[in-house]
Amino acid sequence: MTFRGMRLAVMGVAIGLAAACGGSSPAPVSQPAARALKIAVIAKSSTNPVFLSARTGAEAAAKELTSQYNVPVEIVWMTPPTEDGQVQAQRIAQAVNEGATAILVSCSDAGKVTGAIDDAVARGVPVMTFDSDAPGSKRFAFYGVDDIKTGMAVMDELAQQMNGKGQVGILAGNQNAPNLRKRVEGVKEAAAKYPNMKIVGTFYHVETPQDAAAEVIRAQNAYPQINGWAFIGGWPLFTQALLTDLDPKKTKIVSVDGLPAELAYVEKGLAPVLLAQPTYLWGYESTKYIFDKVQLKKDVPEIIPMDLVRVSKDNLGTWARQLQTWGFTDVPEAYLKLEK
Amino acid sequence: MLRRVLTSPQAGLVAIILLLGAVLTATAGTHVDQRTGLLVNNFLNSYTLIQTATDASFFAIMAVGATIVIIAGGIDLSVGAVYALAGVATAMVLRGMGSTDPITAVLLGLAISIGIGLLSGAINGALVVGLDVHPFIVTLGTMWILRGIAFVSSGAESILLPRPVTEVAKASLGLGDALYPVPMLVMLVITVLGSVFLTQTVGGRRVFAVGGSQEASRFSGVPVGRVKIGVFVLSGFTAGVAAFMGASFYGSASCADATGYELYVIASAVVGGASLSGGKGSAVNALLGAVLIVLIRQSIRTLHFDQNYEWIIIGCAIIMAVVFDQASARFATRRLAAATRR
Numbered sequence: 001m002t003f004r005g006m007r008l009a010v011m012g013v014a015i016g017l018a019a020a021c022g023g024s025s026p027a028p029v030s031q032p033a034a035r036a037l038k039i040a041v042i043a044k045s046s047t048n049p050v051f052l053s054a055r056t057g058a059e060a061a062a063k064e065l066t067s068q069y070n071v072p073v074e075i076v077w078m079t080p081p082t083e084d085g086q087v088q089a090q091r092i093a094q095a096v097n098e099g100a101t102a103i104l105v106s107c108s109d110a111g112k113v114t115g116a117i118d119d120a121v122a123r124g125v126p127v128m129t130f131d132s133d134a135p136g137s138k139r140f141a142f143y144g145v146d147d148i149k150t151g152m153a154v155m156d157e158l159a160q161q162m163n164g165k166g167q168v169g170i171l172a173g174n175q176n177a178p179n180l181r182k183r184v185e186g187v188k189e190a191a192a193k194y195p196n197m198k199i200v201g202t203f204y205h206v207e208t209p210q211d212a213a214a215e216v217i218r219a220q221n222a223y224p225q226i227n228g229w230a231f232i233g234g235w236p237l238f239t240q241a242l243l244t245d246l247d248p249k250k251t252k253i254v255s256v257d258g259l260p261a262e263l264a265y266v267e268k269g270l271a272p273v274l275l276a277q278p279t280y281l282w283g284y285e286s287t288k289y290i291f292d293k294v295q296l297k298k299d300v301p302e303i304i305p306m307d308l309v310r311v312s313k314d315n316l317g318t319w320a321r322q323l324q325t326w327g328f329t330d331v332p333e334a335y336l337k338l339e340k
Numbered sequence: 341m342l343r344r345v346l347t348s349p350q351a352g353l354v355a356i357i358l359l360l361g362a363v364l365t366a367t368a369g370t371h372v373d374q375r376t377g378l379l380v381n382n383f384l385n386s387y388t389l390i391q392t393a394t395d396a397s398f399f400a401i402m403a404v405g406a407t408i409v410i411i412a413g414g415i416d417l418s419v420g421a422v423y424a425l426a427g428v429a430t431a432m433v434l435r436g437m438g439s440t441d442p443i444t445a446v447l448l449g450l451a452i453s454i455g456i457g458l459l460s461g462a463i464n465g466a467l468v469v470g471l472d473v474h475p476f477i478v479t480l481g482t483m484w485i486l487r488g489i490a491f492v493s494s495g496a497e498s499i500l501l502p503r504p505v506t507e508v509a510k511a512s513l514g515l516g517d518a519l520y521p522v523p524m525l526v527m528l529v530i531t532v533l534g535s536v537f538l539t540q541t542v543g544g545r546r547v548f549a550v551g552g553s554q555e556a557s558r559f560s561g562v563p564v565g566r567v568k569i570g571v572f573v574l575s576g577f578t579a580g581v582a583a584f585m586g587a588s589f590y591g592s593a594s595c596a597d598a599t600g601y602e603l604y605v606i607a608s609a610v611v612g613g614a615s616l617s618g619g620k621g622s623a624v625n626a627l628l629g630a631v632l633i634v635l636i637r638q639s640i641r642t643l644h645f646d647q648n649y650e651w652i653i654i655g656c657a658i659i660m661a662v663v664f665d666q667a668s669a670r671f672a673t674r675r676l677a678a679a680t681r682r
Binding site for chain 2 (some may be wrong): 005031038048052076078079081082083084085086089090091093094096098099101107110111112115116119120123124125174175178204223
């Protein structure tokens with residue numbers, strides 16, 4: 001077959017298939033609508049481990065609900081590989097076009113996704129947000145921590161570890177994420193209560209563990225007087241880099257998040273306190289709230305607060321076992337064996 | 341007529357797009373529409389088709405400009421940053437003006453976006469010609485500078501655009517609720533303009549001449565420097581148009597917008613058959629390249645492939661599309677040579 005012949009054949013097959021599959025107009029349904037619940041989950045980034053644990057939680061809740069109510073609940077993971085509000089908006093639209101019953105989203109950029117959320121709701125698909133809200137949209141509920149209070153809690157814990165004096169750097173993640181900006185505000189607001197503590201600077205970075213760790217090391221070299229770090233997300237602690245680059249006797253860290261990789265920092269005393277977001281519950285609880293709203297027609301509160309878990313040497317073992325129960329496979333054995 | 345269509349330079353890409361579309365239609369499954377209760381194919385429905393075109397439109401508009409730069413033997417890595425700066429500047433000015441009538445807001449927004457795009461393109465072109473530095477280096481530098489300006493000026497805030505501007509970008513034009521064809525139409529208009537410029541004007545022929553051989557063009561009296569500056573201005577123009585469409589369609593602009601899009605834009609041009617060594621390319625093919633890339637992204641989700649494989653699949657698909665296109669070109673050349681011998 002010549003190349004032109006091949007092209008003709010390819011086009012012929014394509015046109016034939018397209019024709020065989022019918023036009024773009026929907027065909028009438030002969031059967032009653034299926035009662036399966038298809039929930040599209042659109043987190044900020046599929047390369048961030050906290051969202052992977054949310055996915056595990058959502059899938060666990062779906063499994064439980066399926067067996068409990070005999071209604072098939074399916075989780076469709078539509079999270080972009082990297083943070084991009086525009087791509088999230090596109091995926092919300094795609095989820096609706098492909099028949100999602102409900103959508104669960106953590107907004108990278110509230111301004112970008114608000115229109116897409118409103119369009120989805122207008123087309124009969126309820127939307128719930130978690131972790132990072134789009135308060136101006138028509139989403140029916142938000143589940144997550146109060147970000148201002150989280151920032152304040154980080155600073156209060158740090159002040160306690162530093163005996164109320166010293167110089168502090170804030171590690172702030174992506175400067176476009178509204179939830180992270182609020183946490184930074186919270187840290188600064190709480191810092192004002194401690195006259196002997198000074199905020200040296202707020203350091204933004206790409207939200208990958210390596211970029212975050214590199215930013216901490218760069219900032220520490222530029223400002224050697226920093227002896228306390230307020231991490232509003234745990235990114236650098238997902239690497240082991242700071243265990244060798246920072247001295248626990250000179251520097252203290254208090255960080256949001258408490259994933260398995262971060263536990264070594266608690267043990268070594270470099271991060272004596274982690275304020276863990278039970279990220280598994282983002283998926284687990286939100287899926288249940290969506291089921292309540294869509295399937296059981298129950299009222300769901302608009303704002304559902306999530307409580308932080310304080311992780312220190314006092315409960316390292318308990319927390320490690322909790323993480324393992326939630327499906328984390330990389331929890332170090334040594335911490336699982338701790339009594340509490 | 342059919343013969344001309346089937347032997348046209350676009351036939352290979354169109355065939356791939358149609359084939360992929362047919363496979364998606366056949367395998368995507370169906371769902372019950374929440375509002376109408378009707379059974380709808382997950383891919384072959386008006387919402388998905390227009391959404392796919394909309395997703396492609398922001399890359400495709402920029403890809404037309406980038407293709408013109410590539411045909412002239414250059415490259416523009418700054419298009420994503422121009423997009424971000426133009427969007428942020430537009431949003432800031434419109435926010436600063438407060439409430440204004442919709443027509444003024446739209447025209448002013450468009451003028452600012454295009455103005456920033458033209459200015460950025462002119463700076464790129466002037467630096468490339470004036471400093472005689474490779475455009476890869478110049479636009480790599482301006483990519484960071486322009487994004488940095490967007491960052492500093494916006495304070496990293498996501499700035500909302502006035503609702504009337506969004507309403508224009510999301511006008512349904514009588515198609516029905518939640519069907520927004522405006523970005524797609526703008527993409528088609530820009531592609532037609534790009535195609536007419538490249539194939540029907542003296543300026544377009546000069547672009548091909550400069551990309552084919554700069555020295556020969558100079559000896560032939562082609563103002564090489566002006567052509568080079570001109571192609572960057574056109575690339576800036578398309579980035580400005582895309583920025584206005586993107587910011588107004590999604591309702592906000594931030595300095596992080598379009599991060600990494602330059603690679604999608606260049607990939608669209610290359611998948612569309614543009615040669616990175618210059619002298620070859622087409623605006624229509626750039627559009628088809630963008631559509632193909634977006635369709636591949638779409639298919640990963642429609643066919644329920646593991647999302648984690650997205651980058652691998654897109655990378656492989658880009659290489660396969662280019663190999664397919666090059667094979668097509670080789671067959672065409674051989675056929676021509678054989679016909680000449682006869």
